[in-house]
Amino acid sequence: MNLVLSEAEGSDGAASPYLPKPATIEKITIENEVKDLKTFRLVFCNEEDEKRFEYECGQFAMLSVPGAGESPIGIASSPLDEGYLEFTVKRYPTGVVTTALHNLEEGARMGVRGPYGNTYPMEEMAGKNVVIVSGGFAFTTLRSSIRYMLAEKNRSRFENITVIYGARSPGELLYKSELKEWEERDDIDMYVTVDKGDENWKGREGFVPTVLTEVAPSSENAIVLVCGPPIMLRFTMVPLVELGFSPGRIITSLERRMSCGIGKCGRCNVGSKYVCKDGPVFSYKQVQELPEGGF
Numbered sequence: 453m454n455l456v457l458s459e460a461e462g463s464d465g466a467a468s469p470y471l472p473k474p475a476t477i478e479k480i481t482i483e484n485e486v487k488d489l490k491t492f493r494l495v496f497c498n499e500e501d502e503k504r505f506e507y508e509c510g511q512f513a514m515l516s517v518p519g520a521g522e523s524p525i526g527i528a529s530s531p532l533d534e535g536y537l538e539f540t541v542k543r544y545p546t547g548v549v550t551t552a553l554h555n556l557e558e559g560a561r562m563g564v565r566g567p568y569g570n571t572y573p574m575e576e577m578a579g580k581n582v583v584i585v586s587g588g589f590a591f592t593t594l595r596s597s598i599r600y601m602l603a604e605k606n607r608s609r610f611e612n613i614t615v616i617y618g619a620r621s622p623g624e625l626l627y628k629s630e631l632k633e634w635e636e637r638d639d640i641d642m643y644v645t646v647d648k649g650d651e652n653w654k655g656r657e658g659f660v661p662t663v664l665t666e667v668a669p670s671s672e673n674a675i676v677l678v679c680g681p682p683i684m685l686r687f688t689m690v691p692l693v694e695l696g697f698s699p700g701r702i703i704t705s706l707e708r709r710m711s712c713g714i715g716k717c718g719r720c721n722v723g724s725k726y727v728c729k730d731g732p733v734f735s736y737k738q739v740q741e742l743p744e745g746g747f
């Protein structure tokens with residue numbers, strides 16, 4: 453869907469659901485050595501748009517660059533972060549929108565519509581141990597959840613928080629300074645791993661499913677959120693189930709090609725489910741019941 457702001461009004465003049473709201477890029481953080489992962493901090497140009505954009509952890513927005521189109525991107529900031537939104541975007545060499553986004557500079561204007569999709573089950577997670585397992589840049593919406601749970605007003609609502617997060621190499625780890633801060637806290641257990649370290653890396657080496665097996669978090673009164681590339685997800689489900697996590701307590705987020713983002717166009721359906729509306733958050737039990745039956 454290739455929208456520019458002025459094209460997006462309904463025929464009756466009412467605001468169309470496809471109307472992107474203008475936002476300014478306040479800050480860009482280059483996250484990795486290869487420079488194909490950037491975090492964009494956006495501030496809505498109109499206060500009303502900011503007030504209306506009430507989101508929860510796990511949701512996504514459609515980000516647009518006029519003339520290039522729009523893409524669904526998970527919200528990486530926490531709902532408690534006031535005054536801005538953050539999105540971490542991977543640029544694909546042939547990706548039209550992600551390349552256009554990466555070419556923008558601080559101060560540039562772009563479009564945001566949303567928030568869309570369902571959310572991580574934060575209310576169900578309250579009072580439980582929370583395990584987070586992630587690999588690669590799919591960590592973005594889990595970062596939102598960690599920020600949310602660690603916020604002073606929320607931390608006591610959740611029991612133990614264990615995070616197992618991996619990247620291919622030390623240079624590919626996202627949110628490096630935040631990871632360090634979390635590692636220094638005593639109310640969250642961090643296990644950061646890389647597939648292969650370099651001469652400066654003093655941390656853990658190993659694939660996420662292997663580290664998960666070594667750490668063996670208890671499934672007692674626990675919910676696990678797991679996001680990553682399909683191959684990591686496939687190899688992670690086996691140890692999780694062996695550790696006693698029932699498929700209903702394994703929560704993941706699916707990615708599918710999308711167009712409207714609001715359940716109208718049918719682009720993202722898997723069987724009778726629309727990933728944009730019924731998801732993107734699904735339990736492993738629900739994923740197993742989908743026609744594709746897995747990742």
Ligand SMILES: Cc1cc2nc3c(=O)[nH]c(=O)nc-3n(C[C@H](O)[C@H](O)[C@H](O)COP(=O)(O)OP(=O)(O)OC[C@H]3O[C@@H](n4cnc5c(N)ncnc54)[C@H](O)[C@@H]3O)c2cc1C
Nearest residue numbers: 523524525526540541542544546547548549550707708732
């Ligand atoms: C709910 C949801 C949340 C998402 N959250 C994020 C996020 O937080 N950060 C993020 O960077 N992306 C996220 N994505 C993926 C993102 O939407 C796509 O990468 C983006 O739409 C690609 O747009 P493009 O115009 O740059 O690529 P296109 O021009 O549409 O595609 C060009 C080529 O790029 C490659 N490509 C595009 N997308 C992918 C992909 N997902 N995997 C592998 N190769 C691909 C393919 O080779 C494709 O042929 C999310 C997707 C969904 C559905």
Ligand code: FES
Nearest residue numbers: 711713717718728
């Ligand atoms: S993207 Fe249109 S129905 Fe999901």
